[in-house]
Amino acid sequence: MGLSKDELAAAVARDIPAGAYVNLGIGQPTTVADNLHPESGVVLHTENGMLGMGRAAVGEEIDPDLINAGKIAVTEPPGAAYFHHADSFAMMRGGHLDVCVLGAFQVSARGDLANWHTGEPGAIPAVGGAMDLAIGAKQVFVMMSLFTRDGRPKLVPECGYPLTGRRCVNRVYTECAVFEIEADGVRVRETYGISLTELRDRLEVDLS
C-alpha cells in the first residue's frame, strides 16, 4: 500500500515545471534529482553557492571544493554558475527561486513547517538554511512520511515542534496522499492505496 520512496521522489519530480530553478533540501528531497529528466531544463540551486548543480561526483570527479549543501561532492555540468552566500540567499529571499523541496517533522493545516529542531533538552540547535528556504521560495513542497514510526500523523492541526516558518508550505507529498495547503484548508489532491474516509479517520485535520 502507498508509494515507495522512489515513487514518491518521482511524483515530486513530475510536478516540477520545466525550466524551474529548484532547491532540494538535504536528505530524502535530494532523491528528486534522480527523477528529473535533463530535457526538462530544471536548474538546481544549492545554497552554498551554485546554480546548475550536477549529479553526485564519483571517483576522480570528487573535488573537495565542489560540494552541495549536504557536503556531498557533486559535478559541474556546462552552464553552472558560482556565487557567494549573500547572493545565494538573495536568490531565495528575493523570490527568484521557483520551488524548494524540504523534509519535515510536522506540517500544520495552515502550512506551518517544523523541520529544524526537535526541541528536546540536550539537542544542539542547528538551523542551516532551512528558515531562509521556507520563507524564500515561490513554492515550498514538503516531502515526508505521513506518520511517525509509532503511527502518529505528521500533518497536524498545530505543530508541536519548534517552527521553521509560518504559513509557508504549499504542498505536502507523502506515501499515502498529496495534500494542497490552501487558504481555506487542506485539500487532498490524490491518494495512494488509502481512501479519503480512512485518511480522515487517521488525521485530525479537516480534509476536502
Add this chain to the structure above:
Amino acid sequence: MTATEYPDPDQAVAGIADGATVAIGGFGSAGQPVELIDALRRSGPRELTVVSNNAGNGDFGLAALLAAGRVRKVICSFPRQSDSYVFDELYRSGRIELEVVPQGNLAERLRAAGAGIGAFFCPTGVGTALAEGKEQRTIDGRDYLLEYPIRADVALIKAHRADRMGNLVYRKTARNFGPVMATAARITVAQVGQILEAGAIDPEAVVTPGIFVDRLVTV
C-alpha cells in the same frame, strides 16, 4: 591601505587580541582557511568570538581551535554535523556559548556590516523561536524582523588566487562566505594558492576587489 604580503601564516595572523571577533570562511571544509586557523591557535589569543557557518569538523582547523579552549562563543548556522564532536562536547558541558543564526541572515548580517548598513528588516524566522527578542514590523503586508550587522575584527578567508593588488578569485563552492566576510572585518587575511603579478587576473573576473583585503599569504 593596499594588501601586504606575509611570508607565512603565523606572521599573517599576528596581533589578534584576546576577545576579538573572528570571521572564518568555509562551508564545512570547503573554503576553510585551515593554515590561518592553525596559526591563530599557535599565536594564542583567548576568549574569541568565532563567526562561521559551521562549528568545526573532525579535529582540524576550526575544531582544533575550539579544542584548544580559545573560543568563548560561536555564531553560526549549523553547528551540529556528523563530525562536530569537538563542538558538541564543549556545548553540552557548558564551556562554549552558541548563537544560532539562519544561514542567509548570517551572510546578510556580514554583508550589511561590510556595506555600512545600520540594520535591516528580514522575513526569515518570523514566528519562530529565533524571532524572540527581535523587533517585528509589517511592511506592505509582510512581517519582517530587525536584524543587526555582524562586524568582525578580523576575517580569515581562503581564496584560490590573488594578485599583488589583493584582488581575489575563488574556486567553485569554496567561495561561499569568503567575499562577504572580507568586507565585514577591520582586517581581512586571505590565504591563497598563488599570488600573481598585477594584471594576471582578468579585471572582469575579480570576485573580491583588493580594497577588502589587507593581508595575503601563500600556502
